[in-house]
Amino acid sequence: MAQIIGGITTSHVPSIGGAIARGLQNDPYWKPFFDGFVPVRKWLAETKPDIAVVFYNDHGLNFFLDKMPTFAIGAAPSYRNADEGWGIPTLKPLPGYPPLSWHMIESLVEEEFDLVTCQEMLVDHACSLPMALLWPDQNWPVKVIPVCINTVQAPLPSARRCYKLGQAVARAVQSWPGDEKVVMIGTGGLSHQLDGERAGFINKPFDLAFMRSLIDDPTWATKFSTHELVEQAGTQGIELLMWLATRAALPGRVSQLHTNYHIPISNTAAGLMLMDNQA
Ligand code: DHB
Numbered sequence: 001m002a003q004i005i006g007g008i009t010t011s012h013v014p015s016i017g018g019a020i021a022r023g024l025q026n027d028p029y030w031k032p033f034f035d036g037f038v039p040v041r042k043w044l045a046e047t048k049p050d051i052a053v054v055f056y057n058d059h060g061l062n063f064f065l066d067k068m069p070t071f072a073i074g075a076a077p078s079y080r081n082a083d084e085g086w087g088i089p090t091l092k093p094l095p096g097y098p099p100l101s102w103h104m105i106e107s108l109v110e111e112e113f114d115l116v117t118c119q120e121m122l123v124d125h126a127c128s129l130p131m132a133l134l135w136p137d138q139n140w141p142v143k144v145i146p147v148c149i150n151t152v153q154a155p156l157p158s159a160r161r162c163y164k165l166g167q168a169v170a171r172a173v174q175s176w177p178g179d180e181k182v183v184m185i186g187t188g189g190l191s192h193q194l195d196g197e198r199a200g201f202i203n204k205p206f207d208l209a210f211m212r213s214l215i216d217d218p219t220w221a222t223k224f225s226t227h228e229l230v231e232q233a234g235t236q237g238i239e240l241l242m243w244l245a246t247r248a249a250l251p252g253r254v255s256q257l258h259t260n261y262h263i264p265i266s267n268t269a270a271g272l273m274l275m276d277n278q279a
C-alpha cells in the first residue's frame, strides 16, 4: 500500500519564477519568502517521497472559459510547462505516472467524482513554480499526478466538495498496491484579489485562522459558502480550496512541522505549511 507521508501547501505567484530566474532569493523583498522553504526542502531530502499529488488551479493556460472542468486529473507521461507570458522561463517537463493516475481515476469515478481525464495536460505557474521552490535544482525526484480544481469560472466547487475530493484522493492513493511514498502538495491562496474595486485586498486574520484550522479543526473552512470565502479571502484567495483538499488528503494523525506567512508577494499573502501525516 502506498504511504501518504505528509502535505505541503504554498501560495503561487508568477513573479516567483522571475525571481528564481534572476537569482533574487536573498534580495530583501524576496528573502522572507524563499527562506520559508528551507525546512521544507530539508524534510523532503530526509523523507524522499517518490510521488507528488499536486492540487492546483489552472489560470486559463490548459483550460479556457469555453471548456472549464470543475475537477480534472492528469494521466500523462509528462507535463510540459508552456510559456504563459509574464517573462517566466519554462521549466523542464514534470514526469507523470500514468499507472497511478489511472488507478486514481478508477477509484475516484467509482466514488462518484467524475473528473476530466487528461492524457495531455499543460501546467502553469501554479504547478511548476511550487515544484521549483521545493526542488530548486529542478531535477525532479518525484513523479507527479496533477489534480486541477476550477477557481476561474463560476460556479466553483464548494469547500465541502473539495474536502471530500481530498478524502477520496487519499483513499485512491492508499488502495494503490505499490509501496511508494506520496506527498500531497496544494498550491494557491492565501488571501488576494487581482481585480475589481477590492484589488490588492488581503486579510491576514482570516489567513492565519485558516492555517491554524488545518491542524486544529480541519473542516472549519467547509462551513463557508464560496461567496463567503471570496468575501474573506478575495476573488483569487478562493485558491485556498487547494489547501483544503490537500489537508483532507492526509488521513492519519496530522501535525504541523513548519509554517511561514509573508505579506506581500506581488498582490498575494504568501503562506506555507508543512504537515506530517502519521498512520
Ligand atoms: C498573482 C497571484 C496569483 O495567484 C496568480 O495566479 C497570479 C498573480 C499575484 O499576486 O500577482
Ligand code: FE
Residues within 6 Å of the ligand: 012, 059, 126, 188, 189, 236, 239
Ligand atoms: Fe493563482
